[in-house]
Amino acid sequence: MSRKEFMEELENMLENIQKNEREEALQYYNDYFDEAGPENEEQVINELGTPAKVAAIIKTSLQENENESGEFTERGYSDPRFTINYEVIDSTNKGNQDTNSSQNQRTAGRERKYAKETSGGKIALIVILCALAIPVGVPLLGGLIGLFAGVLGLGIGIFVAIVVLALALSIGGVVCFIVGIVTLFSTPTVGVFSCGVGMIMVGIGILFVLLTAVICYKFIPWLIRCIVDLFRAPLKRKETIV
Amino acid sequence: MVFNTGAALLDAIVLAVVSKEVEGTYGYKITQEVREVIEISESTLYPVLRRLQKDDCLEVYDMECGGRNRRYYKVTEKGRIQLNLYITEWDNYSKRITMMFQEGMNNE
Numbered sequence: 001m002s003r004k005e006f007m008e009e010l011e012n013m014l015e016n017i018q019k020n021e022r023e024e025a026l027q028y029y030n031d032y033f034d035e036a037g038p039e040n041e042e043q044v045i046n047e048l049g050t051p052a053k054v055a056a057i058i059k060t061s062l063q064e065n066e067n068e069s070g071e072f073t074e075r076g077y078s079d080p081r082f083t084i085n086y087e088v089i090d091s092t093n094k095g096n097q098d099t100n101s102s103q104n105q106r107t108a109g110r111e112r113k114y115a116k117e118t119s120g121g122k123i124a125l126i127v128i129l130c131a132l133a134i135p136v137g138v139p140l141l142g143g144l145i146g147l148f149a150g151v152l153g154l155g156i157g158i159f160v161a162i163v164v165l166a167l168a169l170s171i172g173g174v175v176c177f178i179v180g181i182v183t184l185f186s187t188p189t190v191g192v193f194s195c196g197v198g199m200i201m202v203g204i205g206i207l208f209v210l211l212t213a214v215i216c217y218k219f220i221p222w223l224i225r226c227i228v229d230l231f232r233a234p235l236k237r238k239e240t241i242v
Numbered sequence: 243m244v245f246n247t248g249a250a251l252l253d254a255i256v257l258a259v260v261s262k263e264v265e266g267t268y269g270y271k272i273t274q275e276v277r278e279v280i281e282i283s284e285s286t287l288y289p290v291l292r293r294l295q296k297d298d299c300l301e302v303y304d305m306e307c308g309g310r311n312r313r314y315y316k317v318t319e320k321g322r323i324q325l326n327l328y329i330t331e332w333d334n335y336s337k338r339i340t341m342m343f344q345e346g347m348n349n350e
Contacts, residue, residue, distance in 0.1 A: 024292065027313065029288070031268065031269055031270070032270050034312070048283075048284050049283065049285055054285045057288075057289055
């Protein structure tokens with residue numbers, strides 16, 4: 001194949017692209033042959049490959065450029081080297097985004113766009129997941145809070161009951177005992193009964209006072225420690241992994 | 243060559259080759275110089291040059307040479323900034339990898 005044949009075939013192959021793109025490409029390859037010199041003509045044709053291949057490369061790159069201006073779908077790059085390259089540029093560009101944002105080069109911008117879109121997609125996915133979780137999550141969360149409040153209320157109720165019982169029994173017992181002693185002089189049997197009941201009440205009252213003391217000094221601190229440990233558990237696990 | 247040359251690295255090499263000539267240089271020469279460094283098909287260079295030109299990293303001008311017009315490529319200000327970015331990035335990137343390899347060798 002001669003240079004003339006090569007160029008003619010290339011021109012035919014590039015018929016369906018924009019006129020200015022075709023002229024640019026043809027001029028480039030014409031110049032290329034000129035610069036290589038007639039003595040290298042054959043070698044250049046061998047190196048370039050068939051006009052079909054050259055045309056295909058030009059068309060592919062034009063398509064990439066079109067995609068670039070629109071939405072970025074450069075997965076059309078069949079060449080794995082491009083995918084590898086994105087990773088490199090992505091990570092490096094992130095670090096330099098601040099310092100170079102003003103420069104805003106388009107070539108780097110290309111890869112940056114790609115990175116933004118993937119992270120944007122991830123964020124969108126998370127938002128969607130959250131939105132989907134609302135109908136299930138909100139009642140579940142509400143139920144859990146309700147359960148927790150109920151248990152807390154029950155505990156407080158029992159504690160208050162114990163304290164009130166301790167106070168009532170102690171005071172009531174003492175009153176009963178005094179009333180018994182007073183009535184002992186008028187009606188001795190009723191007085192003795194009243195004294196006995198008063199003593200029993202005071203005794204039970206003292207038991208409840210002791211129970212209150214145990215709750216205040218032992219049970220509540222233990223409960224608080226349990227709750228704190230419960231909340232700390234996930235953090236602790238993280239620490240061990242790190 | 244077992245390692246592939248990505249689009250950005252290819253851009254960087256082309257910009258570096260073109261920037262060597264203050265007056266600019268032409269397609270055939272760029273291709274030959276790039277091919278001294280990396281294995282690349284001659285037909286791959288045109289789209290790269292064209293893209294860099296569209297991205298305003300390269301500018302073209304025609305110059306009379308030996309009785310005919312020759313298209314010259316020159317690095318623009320934007321291209322120079324881009325090249326500097328690439329050089330810094332390459333420096334960091336290659337250093338990290340070299341360091342990693344050396345650590346691996348020391349452990350052998």
